[in-house]
Amino acid sequence: MAYLESSKKFDPVRPGEQWFFYWKTSAALWETRILQCPVHEVIFLPLYWGFHAESSTEWDFGKVRPERDLLRLTQLLTQHGRKFCWLLPLTPAPFMPNGGIPVSVARVLSVGKSGVHLAALDQEQNLNKMFSFFEPKVFPSFASFLQAFGTFLGTHKVKAPLWGCQFFYSQDGETSSFLGDSSLAFEQGFSRFLRKAHPEGTDLTDPRSESELKERFTGEVGQLFSSAAESALGPFWAGHQRIVILGAAPKETILRSLPTGKSQLEYTRDLFQHFVNGDQVSSALLTPEEKKESLQWILSEHFGARTLELAYKLVPTVSNPDEDWRPYSVADLYSGEHVDHFDKLGLRRFLYRNYRWLYQNRESLEFTPEAIDQSQHKIKFFNGSSLTRTSFAQMLKLFMLGQRVLLDRSGLGEGHEKRLQLFLLENSIRMQSVNFMTATQICELGDGRLIIFDGAPLRENPEREKFWNHIFRYLSFVQPEVQMDDDVFGLWRIRPTAPHELSYLDVRRVNLYNPTSYKKAVSIRTHRQFAFMKMIDPTRATARSTTDGVEVELLPNGKIALDFGHYEET
Amino acid sequence: MSLKLIYHFQTSQNQDQEFRPASYAVIYFFSDDGFLDERQLRELAKAIPNADHEGLTFLNLDDLKSFAARVGEELAVREVRLISVQDYNIGIDGAKDLATFTGVFEKYGEIVVNETVKKKGLFGKFFT
Structure with a gap:
């Protein structure tokens, strides 16, 4: 025994x-x-x-x-x-x-x-x-x-x-x-x-x-x-x-x-x-x-x-949408075979600095009703040079389904370029052109946004982080701001609200981990759009509410989880 | 603390009508505390004439040994063991567990002694 x-x-x-x-x-x-x-x-x-x-x-x-x-x-x-x-x-x-x-x-x-x-x-x-x-x-x-x-x-x-x-x-x-x-x-x-x-x-x-x-x-x-x-x-x-x-x-x-x-x-x-x-x-x-x-x-x-x-597809993608905590991220990057494509545009660095661990590289686009539904809130970045005919059509469909899509047209094949122009023309898509660091077209169709930009000028531009800042500001992305050292790690999850939480749009949880031998501090700013609800399972960690959000202290090998209710913007 | 360096001998090559001489490339360089910082190693490699300090590649074994000694001096470690990839692979072939694997780093290769780092005598050990 x-x-x-x-x-x-x-x-x-x-x-x-x-x-x-x-x-x-x-x-x-x-x-x-x-x-x-x-x-x-x-x-x-x-x-x-x-x-x-x-x-x-x-x-x-x-x-x-x-x-x-x-x-x-x-x-x-x-x-x-x-x-x-x-x-x-x-x-x-x-x-x-x-x-x-x-x-x-x-x-x-x-x-x-x-x-x-x-x-x-x-x-x-x-x-x-x-x-x-x-x-x-x-x-x-x-x-x-x-x-x-x-x-x-x-x-x-x-x-x-x-x-x-x-x-x-x-x-x-x-x-x-x-x-x-x-x-x-x-x-x-x-x-x-x-x-x-x-x-x-x-x-x-x-x-x-x-x-x-x-x-x-x-x-x-x-x-x-x-x-x-x-x-x-x-x-x-x-x-x-x-x-x-x-x-x-x-x-x-x-x-x-x-x-x-x-x-x-x-x-x-x-x-x-x-x-x-x-x-x-x-x-x-x-x-x-x-x-x-x-x-x-x-x-x-x-x-x-x-x-x-x-x-292993042993359960449906969403087994119980009313109860399940799901991994939460803000962006999916589809770079295709050029895995470092978005590194070269400075996007990965921008995401690491501002939305650390809130994005994922994807090998291929999962185009099923469940996957589309689950990732509705995510911004999707596509590398034009790696798109096939199928994935190109799927990308446009995501836009039409109300999703936010960014397409780097540098390297886009001639055939795709023609199809894109035809698509915009035939569907009378509302468009505006902007030239900030690079030529950008912003297309709107209901809730859908298709932002077509030329990635080439961004490769060598030391100020390209400003471009991505503008993009994310335009897309009005809402997420608590987390300030922490590089060797503190956090992952977000999201779930729908329970009947007693109807004042919120959704509830988000961040799990924070300190795998170092040093005490670490984490600062979370809610920007008046999130309410700190509770902390869960603190281990060698404490959290206290402040006017700006939450201050967390993680001792060596400490962890904590914090729940935030997401308010509707007024 | 001990230092170990695993190197790979690359034969001379003709590429794009450009001749590249035979060279000794550092594959791994580590102490008991882990791998050494590559930026520091590249900096130290600049002291070796004709070395490709970015690729940590040296024209001959003597230059590689000088580099190893230089790193040992910097870290105040007297001995650096140099193991070729061939010897390392022979060691792995014969190893079956952690003990025999770590034994590879004691059994194979040759030791470069940095004479500028004084050996601790019996009395020296009392005073550190």
Whole structure:
């Protein structure tokens, strides 16, 4: 019993994010471990496919080793009313020995961008080394597993969704796939790819073209693993997930091995950057010592069960619009493949200074009624050069649905430019032209605003922050003003008003965290548009009301949540 | 405190009809407290002739060693261990857990001693 009690604090079988590492414990203990999982939480089962290899072509699901008995595992889960999903790695997985592949095909270690082998320290301080997926024996082994697993699922009618997962690490502001490799296996595979794609030969003296071809080759191999999985497991296939594994980067492995380790502040900074990027994260590698206080709070409060359920489409986008707290942000940035586009225009810096953590980078526009409804209040920024025909049309539809849309027309294709002019003409859109730092057209249609600007002059303009200031002032954006140091972090949420709160338009909550070893002060100005309602769960923190708003004091590793009612402007 | 530097040897290249000589690039430079500040390192690299201080790249191993010694002197650390990426990778290949991984930084590479930083003698330890 003492073991079970202490396992609540450190449990290698349940490392985080509701994952269940079935291979890390005796099958006899599965039932006990399952009962420790909250009933309402979905359990995610990462598939350690290498673990099931009895030989290079034979796969065991329990006949040889009980720890491989996935049928028994799923029966226990079902018997105890636990919903579950499979997570199938489509890249090396740093939380599994050998990156998850069978020992027999683990031949060539993966090499990262800086030339070092990719390896990560897990919760139990084992060093998991990634092996190259470009080694020719890996894919046939994977395909063989897929066939066997597909047969297993079909035969036993295991009804659970299966997600193909690509794992990433983040280092120096860049997110990289674990599939990425520059080992000998990769180079040999790349040579074969070049010979096939360009039998007449190709000129690789230009490093840029070599880099592009290598990227294309890596993408095609990734696609090979992905499409093989989707094809073999079709009836159960639910889609793809991209997951960033905290603590997995080569630099982090070194940092985590040092006496001081990686600090709470550094992890928090990373986590918030992932929030802005809309990344799904996993803390499966982190030890209890690393995942404490600030980090643990942020993970459970903002990357917890509800966030997971939404990411895996286990619940509708808005389950109970009258009660739910939803993440709140003011802007979505759609930069397309030029991920630094809005950095170059100074928009990201402006948002960081004035609306920190209140914006998100989006890879693609989710154009469903629920998503449109949920993001109605957000300002949407589009990079014209990255728009497809579909996304261009969707952007205009958002404007017509009353949303606020900003379009950088620099780089907009000729076809889109003509369509835009035709759209404005045919719909008799009211327009005004302004020239402040750059040519800007402001279009109005009911509540909708479409602001078309030329981003090019803003790139080199040191005063461009004034432009964004004007834009946000014009859009009359209303939000409490928060003044805090760079190493204090806060996330906002919003919910509709309750029957006794009818004097408010909505209620907003800010969760503030201080992951440093210093006392920090935060000042929140309500500008007479918000009323401070209450503070929730202060831990080593205090708040006091002032005439301007609220003054908060956060002690080292302190946190607090504050609710504000939003008044209608009179 | 100890300092470790992991470097990558890059062979000479011909790019866009421009010849780039072989070089030694700093990949990671860290102490027991974490990675060293890159801005500071770039500043210190300016003291090494012909070095690309922005990219922390040096023309030869002696220059790299001089840079390492310079950083050690700045931080009052006598010894800096230089580990090539090849050796680091060999170390990772043989490591299986935290203990054997940290052992890589004691087992591989060569030590550059900064003679200007005095070694603490028996009596010296009493007076710090």
